Amino acid sequence: MALDVGKLATQMLSAALPLLKKHAADAESFAKTEFTKIAQTIVSIGEQVAASQINQQQAGLLLDMQTSASRNVLLTLKGLALLAVEEAINAGLAVVKTAVNEALGFALIA
Amino acid sequence: MQRTHLQLQKRTSVMARIAALVFAALLLASCAVRFIGDYDDTIDKGVTDIQQKAELYLSKLQSSPNTPYDQDFYDDINSRLAVLKSRASSLPKYPIVVEQLTNLKSQFDTLQKLDKGSARPFPSAAATDAESAIAISVESILKLELALKARGNATPPSLTRTSK
Numbered sequence: 001m002a003l004d005v006g007k008l009a010t011q012m013l014s015a016a017l018p019l020l021k022k023h024a025a026d027a028e029s030f031a032k033t034e035f036t037k038i039a040q041t042i043v044s045i046g047e048q049v050a051a052s053q054i055n056q057q058q059a060g061l062l063l064d065m066q067t068s069a070s071r072n073v074l075l076t077l078k079g080l081a082l083l084a085v086e087e088a089i090n091a092g093l094a095v096v097k098t099a100v101n102e103a104l105g106f107a108l109i110a
Numbered sequence: 111m112q113r114t115h116l117q118l119q120k121r122t123s124v125m126a127r128i129a130a131l132v133f134a135a136l137l138l139a140s141c142a143v144r145f146i147g148d149y150d151d152t153i154d155k156g157v158t159d160i161q162q163k164a165e166l167y168l169s170k171l172q173s174s175p176n177t178p179y180d181q182d183f184y185d186d187i188n189s190r191l192a193v194l195k196s197r198a199s200s201l202p203k204y205p206i207v208v209e210q211l212t213n214l215k216s217q218f219d220t221l222q223k224l225d226k227g228s229a230r231p232f233p234s235a236a237a238t239d240a241e242s243a244i245a246i247s248v249e250s251i252l253k254l255e256l257a258l259k260a261r262g263n264a265t266p267p268s269l270t271r272t273s274k
Binding site (some may be wrong): 045064083 | 118143144145146206207210213214216217220221223224227228233235236238239240242243244246247249250251253254257260261
């Protein structure tokens, strides 16, 4: 049986796309939760300065900590994106494996 | 002579086909991708442990704002973070976690400046805000680690083994 390029491409996309969408939804949920917390804390810092509970230097240090927290959230999103792409590509390769083995008539790729 | 020539041609053709198949299979086998390293239990537990210590210290500051600055706390946290960062640096495809641990260390350095430089009673809301920032960093690292754990040991496609 010969390999059909169009059919193979559609099958690979069908394998990869749901994974990308699932991971995107998960990443969005995480990002929304964490950035909401950061935003709330930044507002809190402003209120403390306004109420003279902390001085500007203390506020600056607290904001630095929030900046580092934001960076870590973004780094996690980067990591999750890499995972999502990895999974999608490997799902596509698995489709290729099946198609090649069927075309050859024996399991060349495990 | 003609027969020998034909046999040679046939053998060359078969060898060429086998070579082409092997090449194609190698190409496909090497296409399996891994963009990020594996889950690490030591980093998972280590970061969780650091958060627990931070929560305890900051809770104490909130409930007893006159609690004095404690250098031992920061020395302990710094040594734990140094060990975790060394470990992360030695793991393959782990630059993201290395950077996250660097940011977490930066947060504790900043907290140390804040703690050391603040008169007592320590502002309660500031302790809460610091706690929140550290918690978010820890949650971020753990979120990624748990996603790596969920990926598990799924094996990408590879060449069939011919003998066991």
